[in-house]
Amino acid sequence: MPHTAPKTQRQSARTILAVNLRRMRAELAWSQEDLAAEAGLDRSFVAHVERGARNISIDNLEKLAVALAVPIARLLEQ
């Protein structure tokens, strides 16, 4: 490998979102099913997003933010 990895790597947007979602859901003591129901999304979709396994769209990000009653930017704050 020609280059060593940088010491502080930028966290991917998917990872930031996953961490935030799990934390916000825990603060509300909501299950993935609760969040999915509030947001009008499938539980399996929420589970995938919380693993960083889905390339979620802005419209679905907005549904999650509305369900959690936070500004959408908060979902992506590191």
Added chain:
Amino acid sequence: MPHTAPKTQRQSARTILAVNLRRMRAELAWSQEDLAAEAGLDRSFVAHVERGARNISIDNLEKLAVALAVPIARLLEQ
């Protein structure tokens, strides 16, 4: 209509993004083509996003944030 519209309507996430992108691009004096090239996206895609006409994904939001050298949350701050 049974209900009158609320006085202050929540701005949609697409609109917030569109306004921010146009402002950030203007601050850098970049054309849509410049931003698209920096982000590795099509100019027409950027144009659509700046009109709120595309349901952009988190991966592409991240490309725009990296191109503009801002944290991704900044793209969605009202």
